[in-house]
Amino acid sequence: xxxxxxxxxxxxxxxxxxxxxxxxxxxxxxxxxxxxxxxxxxxxxxxxxxxxxxxxxxxxxxxxxxxxxxxxxxxxxxxxxxxxxxxxxxxxxxxxxxxxxxxxxxxxxxxxxxxxxxxxxxxxxxxxxxxxxxxxxxxxxxxxxxxxxxxxxxxxxxxxxxxxxxxxxxxxxxxxxxxxxxxxxxxxxxxxxxxxxxxxxxxxxxxxxxxxxxxxxxxxxxxxxxxxxxxxxxxxxxxxxxxxxxxxxxxxxxxxxxxxxxxxxxxxxxxxxxxxxxxxxxxxxxxxxxxxxxxxxxxxxxxxxxxxxxxxxxxxxxxxxxxxxxxxxxxxxxxxxxxxxxxxxxxxxxxxxxxxxxxxxxxxxxxxxxxxxxxxxxxxxxxxxxxxxxxxxxxxxxxxxxxxxxxxxxxxxxxxxxxxxxxxxxxxxxxxxxxxxxxxxxxxxxxxxxxxxxxxxxxxxxxxxxxxxxxxxxxxxxxxxxxxxxxxxxxxxxxxxxxxxxxxxxxxxxxxxxxxxxxxxxxxxxxxxxxxxxxxxxxxxxxxxxxxxxxxxxxxxxxxxxxxxxxxxxxxxxxxxxxxxxxxxxxxxxxxxxxxxxxxxxxxxxxxxxxxxxxxxxxxxxxxxxxxxxxxxxxxxxxxxxxxxxxxxxxxxxxxxxxxxxxxxxxxxxxxxxxxxxxxxxxxxxxxxxxxxxxxxxxxxxxxxxxxxxxxxxxxxxxxxxxxxxxxxxxxxxxxxxxxxxxxxxxxxxxxxxxxxxxxxxxxxxxxxxxxxxxxxxxxxxxxxxxxxxxxxxxxxxxxxxxxxxxxxxxxxxxxxxxxxxxxxxxxxxxxxxxxxxxxxxxxxxxxxxxxxxxxxxxxxxxxxxxxxxxxxxxxxxxxxxxxxxxxxxxxxxxxxxxxxxxxxxxxxxxxxxxxxxxxxxxxxxxxxxxxxxxxxxxxxxxxxxxxxxxxxxxxxxxxxxxxxxxxxxxxxxxxxxxxxxxxxxxxxxxxxxxxx
Numbered sequence: 001x002x003x004x005x006x007x008x009x010x011x012x013x014x015x016x017x018x019x020x021x022x023x024x025x026x027x028x029x030x031x032x033x034x035x036x037x038x039x040x041x042x043x044x045x046x047x048x049x050x051x052x053x054x055x056x057x058x059x060x061x062x063x064x065x066x067x068x069x070x071x072x073x074x075x076x077x078x079x080x081x082x083x084x085x086x087x088x089x090x091x092x093x094x095x096x097x098x099x100x101x102x103x104x105x106x107x108x109x110x111x112x113x114x115x116x117x118x119x120x121x122x123x124x125x126x127x128x129x130x131x132x133x134x135x136x137x138x139x140x141x142x143x144x145x146x147x148x149x150x151x152x153x154x155x156x157x158x159x160x161x162x163x164x165x166x167x168x169x170x171x172x173x174x175x176x177x178x179x180x181x182x183x184x185x186x187x188x189x190x191x192x193x194x195x196x197x198x199x200x201x202x203x204x205x206x207x208x209x210x211x212x213x214x215x216x217x218x219x220x221x222x223x224x225x226x227x228x229x230x231x232x233x234x235x236x237x238x239x240x241x242x243x244x245x246x247x248x249x250x251x252x253x254x255x256x257x258x259x260x261x262x263x264x265x266x267x268x269x270x271x272x273x274x275x276x277x278x279x280x281x282x283x284x285x286x287x288x289x290x291x292x293x294x295x296x297x298x299x300x301x302x303x304x305x306x307x308x309x310x311x312x313x314x315x316x317x318x319x320x321x322x323x324x325x326x327x328x329x330x331x332x333x334x335x336x337x338x339x340x341x342x343x344x345x346x347x348x349x350x351x352x353x354x355x356x357x358x359x360x361x362x363x364x365x366x367x368x369x370x371x372x373x374x375x376x377x378x379x380x381x382x383x384x385x386x387x388x389x390x391x392x393x394x395x396x397x398x399x400x401x402x403x404x405x406x407x408x409x410x411x412x413x414x415x416x417x418x419x420x421x422x423x424x425x426x427x428x429x430x431x432x433x434x435x436x437x438x439x440x441x442x443x444x445x446x447x448x449x450x451x452x453x454x455x456x457x458x459x460x461x462x463x464x465x466x467x468x469x470x471x472x473x474x475x476x477x478x479x480x481x482x483x484x485x486x487x488x489x490x491x492x493x494x495x496x497x498x499x500x501x502x503x504x505x506x507x508x509x510x511x512x513x514x515x516x517x518x519x520x521x522x523x524x525x526x527x528x529x530x531x532x533x534x535x536x537x538x539x540x541x542x543x544x545x546x547x548x549x550x551x552x553x554x555x556x557x558x559x560x561x562x563x564x565x566x567x568x569x570x571x572x573x574x575x576x577x578x579x580x581x582x583x584x585x586x587x588x589x590x591x592x593x594x595x596x597x598x599x600x601x602x603x604x605x606x607x608x609x610x611x612x613x614x615x616x617x618x619x620x621x622x623x624x625x626x627x628x629x630x631x632x633x634x635x636x637x638x639x640x641x642x643x644x645x646x647x648x649x650x651x652x653x654x655x656x657x658x659x660x661x662x663x664x665x666x667x668x669x670x671x672x673x674x675x676x677x678x679x680x681x682x683x684x685x686x687x688x689x690x691x692x693x694x695x696x697x698x699x700x701x702x703x704x705x706x707x708x709x710x711x712x713x714x715x716x717x718x719x720x721x722x723x724x725x726x727x728x729x730x731x732x733x734x735x736x737x738x739x740x741x742x743x744x745x746x747x748x749x750x751x752x753x754x755x756x757x758x759x760x761x762x763x764x765x766x767x768x769x770x771x772x773x774x775x776x777x778x779x780x781x782x783x784x785x786x787x788x789x790x791x792x793x794x795x796x797x798x799x800x801x802x803x804x805x806x807x808x809x810x811x812x813x814x815x816x817x818x819x820x821x822x823x824x825x826x827x828x829x830x831x832x833x834x835x836x837x838x839x840x841x842x843x844x845x846x847x848x849x850x851x852x853x854x855x856x857x858x859x860x861x862x863x864x865x866x867x868x869x870x871x872x873x874x875x876x877x878x879x880x881x882x883x884x885x886x887x888x889x890x891x892x893x894x895x896x897x898x899x900x901x902x903x904x905x906x907x908x909x910x911x912x913x914x915x916x917x918x919x920x921x922x923x924x925x926x927x928x929x930x931x932x933x934x935x936x937x938x939x940x941x942x943x944x945x946x947x948x949x950x951x952x953x954x955x956x957x958x959x960x961x962x963x964x965x966x967x968x969x970x971x972x973x974x975x976x977x978x979x980x981x982x983x984x985x986x987x988x989x990x991x992x993x994x995x996x997x
């Protein structure tokens with residue numbers, strides 16, 4: 001292995017024919033069809049066209065020439081179904097099927113639902129609108145609204161003792177509900193009262209409370225018709241709106257008591273500030289943050305014997321620790337560059353002492369590192385809400401920046417007609433009589449321009465959005481529980497009188513509610529797993545493994561092993577590996593590859609860089625120039641640096657350089673080193689996992705499935721199904737992204753193993769009642785492109801399209817789903833008027849709080865556990881839960897599927913088995929995953945887009961080295977004026993290459 005020599009011009013380092021598969025070197029960029037007002041044009045010739053012709057006469061009201069449309073006969077190439085136009089355009093959702101028992105082994109499982117054994121069958125509920133405003137008319141937090149309501153409620157009940165006070169409840173927003181009693185002297189005109197309460201900064205402030213009677217009373221006797229409504233889906237007395245209204249009322253009652261005890265309320269999540277006697281006190285995460293454990297509680301409508309159930313679950317959130325700013329400072333600076341350099345390895349404590357902090361912020365002795373330490377602190381506290389306690393007065397601030405030391409920072413102080421320049425230290429001494437203990441510490445500059453000493457500031461327990469990777473790892477460690485621990489935690493929530501101990505709740509008793517103390521036990525089934533076929537001699541039956549859904553294969557050849565290109569590169573960016581260790585890496589990789597059937601010749605090009613933060617752009621430019629001089633190199637492996645601060649930046653810049661238009665069009669494999677990896681012998685399984693990705697990226701196939709007869713047609717050779725995964729993601733709060741990412745992949749082969757892809761970025765839609773209702777605005781163009789690519793690749797269009805859509809909540813079904821389904825149909829019709837493929841649209845949801853437990857609680861439920869019991873699924877819609885993966889740690893979370901449309905007429909057991917089988921087709925691992933591979937790949941592709949776009953200007957995807965702007969479609973103006981742009985991938989990459997693995 002030798003370092004590459006850059007030849008002159010566009011010569012090659014060796015005169016050899018590249019061994020790269022020809023199917024991947026073809027340039028076949030997708031073409032998106034365009035439409036005008038009178039023509040339909042497609043990339044395929046065999047498509048309906050509207051032809052302009054001259055008129056035979058000029059009679060009629062419109063004198064002169066006009067257009068006559070003459071239709072050519074449609075080519076049978078696009079005739080793929082017998083659907084009528086009415087059937088193709090139908091929006092009728094499939095009806096809820098009966099529970100399936102024909103396939104799978106039946107078992108019993110516990111679910112974290114508690115049945116409502118008794119609920120009110122009569123009574124009138126009166127509704128009162130309550131508006132709470134402060135002088136500035138600012139929106140109030142839920143906990144502040146709750147505190148103000150509580151004060152009003154206590155005062156009002158004392159004034160009118162004849163009231164049954166526990167029949168009055170508040171929904172934490174704008175509604176008061178009463179059972180069988182009107183509030184005295186409050187009618188439709190309302191009353192206005194003034195109450196004093198602490199505002200969000202802790203200071204007493206006058207608030208205006210307006211309460212008035214609204215709407216008609218809700219008759220709870222309608223619940224007597226719940227049985228008939230759930231059986232037929234309708235009733236002359238009870239409709240969906242009535243049921244939704246009654247459900248909201250009962251939910252408010254069940255949560256009234258815990259709302260009064262909660263410190264923080266968000267939707268259905270309740271958190272109380274941890275106390276010393278709470279065994280689940282706050283877990284310190286460092287940098288002034290702590291992990292709180294709260295709970296989730298939601299009333300659900302069931303069916304069968306459980307008409308109403310309450311879903312209880314454990315929840316974790318991160319909050320700022322309530323402490324003085326000086327304690328916060330000692331905590332944060334322990335993790336600063338100077339803190340790590342001088343103290344982290346010398347002490348067993350997790351924070352510095354104030355004397356250590358004074359040394360760090362001493363400009364005289366720490367002048368070299370002072371600015372870096374200030375910048376580190378500012379990154380940890382910028383925009384942080386804080387309070388100042390001065391002269392018995394609480395003042396709220398938000399930190400904007402850091403000033404000089406209190407003994408040096410000056411400002412203009414106006415006293416009457418006189419104005420003088422004074423230091424912060426002298427100002428507090430003269431104006432408040434406060435002598436600062438630490439005047440050498442920097443001051444905090446607030447948003448309104450005030451400079452405040454650190455020692456006079458307190459941190460409040462507010463919810464945190466952004467955390468570090470280390471904090472995220474600690475969060476996972478602390479929040480992970482075994483199934484038995486998880487189940488016990490839910491039981492403790494149910495028994496805690498400050499949480500959901502309904503037996504001790506006076507509101508629940510007053511409203512005649514009765515909740516079971518035990519979890520619901522329901523029927524479930526374990527579906528048979530598909531067989532994994534590597535070779536004719538080697539099959540894997542996952543049902544026979546101790547851990548269902550997991551298998552091992554480290555020695556048998558892949559089903560279709562690939563070949564490394566004859567010219568490929570190894571780029572070493574690690575500071576701990578030299579050329580000799582990289583040779584050792586290649587030798588071990590080559591040995592494992594040989595066992596998997598992969599031909600792995602030595603790399604022709606080897607480059608080694610020692611990258612610093614200020615040399616990343618130079619390194620990227622050097623690699624670009626090197627690859628441009630070695631045009632036959634279409635694949636390279638990069639060993640990334642160990643430094644976390646620059647690794648993600650390098651990863652993103654290299655991927656952008658290789659995968660976007662105007663880039664290199666090269667397939668890459670990045671390797672992130674683990675501790676001591678590469679110095680000692682490489683882990684055999686680790687090399688296998690790397691080769692699984694490489695084999696798939698270079699057009700190989702790791703394995704294929706042998707499935708039960710019930711879904712054999714979906715995996716047989718020559719089938720014309722196209723599996724589509726759709727992901728619309730907003731990025732994590734820490735990502736800083738201001739736009740949404742649309743990633744759509746579509747299968748290109750029977751396995752499925754190869755995928756076409758489309759990427760768009762679009763503006764975020766405005767939220768409605770804290771829900772985005774955001775849909776893929778360019779779904780029509782996306783589907784036209786994907787169907788065209790499928791048709792070009794296989795020689796015919798798909799007969800049926802099965803879509804797995806991630807990221808839609810149940811409240812968005814009516815708005816998002818119907819818009820996207822309409823766009824998909826328009827895409828088909830614009831390709832050809834006779835092209836009407838069968839469509840199935842399934843929503844994939846992991847964001848829920850339903851958990852299943854084996855009755856013995858010894859482990860997680862098995863991979864393949866399916867639950868379609870009417871006791872826990874939606875009473876009217878077609879949905880089911882599937883736990884398709886094996887969990888080694890913690891408690892597994894099933895995936896909730898909603899079948900919103902299906903003119904493929906798939907039987908319920910086919911939908912369930914197909915979904916489960918697709919969870920076995922992920923090329924990254926030898927296990928079934930928690931969601932079908934198409935939607936998982938869409939999620940991976942969306943994550944990759946985060947490296948493509950500029951966080952500060954999300955609609956700019958220019959490379960950092962000022963290359964020409966990447967081609968994008970024009971802004972798309974839709975009904976709500978959401979702008980959208982298409983990210984164009986390199987045409988040098990094969991259209992079906994899954995480079996995002």
